[in-house]
Amino acid sequence: MARAVASVATDDSDAASGFVLDEGFERFSQVDDVFSRSSWDERIRSEKSAKFYATYRRPLANWKSAPGFQQRDYAFRNAAWHVTDLIAAFDGESRNRDGFLDPLSALQDGPDERIQIGTPADAAKEIKHIAKAVGADLVGITAFDERWVYTERFDPGAEGPRPNPLPEGLEHCIMIGQAMDPDLIQTAPSALAGASTGLGYSHDVVVLLTLAQYIKNLGYEAVASMNDTALAIPLAIKAGLGEYGKHGLLITPEFGPSLRLGKIFTDMPLAHDKPIDFGVKQMCNMCNACSKACPSKAIPDNEPNNRLHNRSNISGITKWSIDGEKCFGYWSKINSDCSVCIRACPYTRDYRSRRNRVWLRLSKRLPKLALRLDRREGGGERKAAVEWWPVEIKPRE
Template structure:
């Protein structure tokens, strides 16, 4: 929870060194979309496929999902995978799980397969705003006060909406309706705890993911209820309903990276995105450029470190590895099957690519803000050299995390 604007004031410092593009076109956002692009069905998502597709589903993937929910036993017991590590990881997922499981009898998994739906009715009348600029300012001011670490606004784009949702009861597609009147998407970024992530891969590092989801649910529900209380429609969405990454890029929260994640100037790769679909007329933000594309072009940290070799050292292309990749987009693409197979093997989510990404830094520190400036200059090779020299992103033992206050 924000207890003042010190943090965000420091964070905005990193925004000073970046440039906005001039429009919200695909080109400005760095998107290369082919004419044959057809949209993505959530049925093809690798997590969904692990429920029904024998090329993904295994005893390991089943155990993977069960371990998040059942009373703990049978943990691996090795460093980073002890009972206390799993105990914390599962606890951090708990509040997100409450919302996900609340409507299972109605074939809904709120926040994962269906939008968050625990909202009250709002006001009957729409509060008037002087302008979309004014409305955007109010939403950002409120969002920041209720704990959103980043907020950007962009146009609703039907291309990123899942062609179908996944039904957990029929193990197949179902309709993915969104009201016609939705014109804007508010994209929320929640920073993940980098000290937990420094222990990746480990069950402990999964606590950063779980807390990201639980905090995201809190913030998305709160901002959406605020918009409803102003008399407008607001549909809060986590992994459900639409792709998050193109929205985060379009809304100016960051640039797309080689590991298939969005890299932000405030938290590097260490951030989760949520989104709110709304009919509130809002001014939009524009995509940003701060050297990520160029840095990813010469850096190979994520690809080299990926335990499952799921991140190719390759140029952006139309290559897809399997149906879990979006097709018809020229971009860096990772192999989600390999990635998730490794998660199942280690029995928790992996975040090694986030940990090793040179942009994952604490930008409240001046020297890291200077590094960011260097990374977006002709001296970016030197920035990369410094990053390696510093041994930033080195794995920390889970045990060391637990004993932090002692040292």
């Protein structure tokens, strides 16, 4: 299958965001992400990957006896996904799941005339206020940036590309962060930990739909998007939600990397946020906890570079990159998604505790010491799934 069409120029905000693009840059096509490739590419598609997806839809015939992979673990994981799955199926017969292959379509048109809400700074303040009231854990706003928009959407019916249209004039992007349950994450790898993913999406869906409908009710355009349409991480960095880590994920000062991202493209005039720096790069330069912990060896412990592991990496950017084929291969083996890299990262901690907020301040000034403290405290260690459940039950023989 052909790669995406080349385009692009460097943006003025790249230096502040820490983005390094070169002439080899090409926008990414969703056809090339690992999930799409598990439909059309024999390098990824296998009986195991088919079984992996099937466990999200119907019960396994034989449950595993390993703790964290038993019937109730899968029952909870799939229940956590339920609201997301209902919304994903909203546009009927289509296999282009809303929120994954298409934007969320469960929205109504607003009035023709637009309600003015003061300056862009006032409007941004109001949007953040509403987003928080609806349940968003983090909100940041940035300019629309076509470089991170997929060149094509994936069409599972045709197993190939289809257009990725966005209305003209959506100059602003609201980034939403939804925390993932830290207690569930600590049990990764497990189907139980997969419930934190499902819950993250289900909360995200409610926040995105409500906020987008509010914007539409004011007479503006709003396109609500989860994993579809565009790459979330570079937009979230630009919107000041956090910094980029060696494990290839956004790290925030509020939840570390333990969060899910959503976005709303809009033409409502909004003031933009600025990228932040709280010392992640220095920390990642001396830490390799994610790389060491990754069960599939998908996270290299190296300097940022522009090498590609395979066609599932975007090209022409100097950054840390993971090998998505290895990562997804592991998911197919365990019949659930994995969050070990989130669990292992020293930034994943409960910042409601004063002690952890002090740790975060220390991590910026003295990262080596902060890292030693984290390891001494047993940071990143796996908790037994049975400890999460209030009642112990014996697995079926």
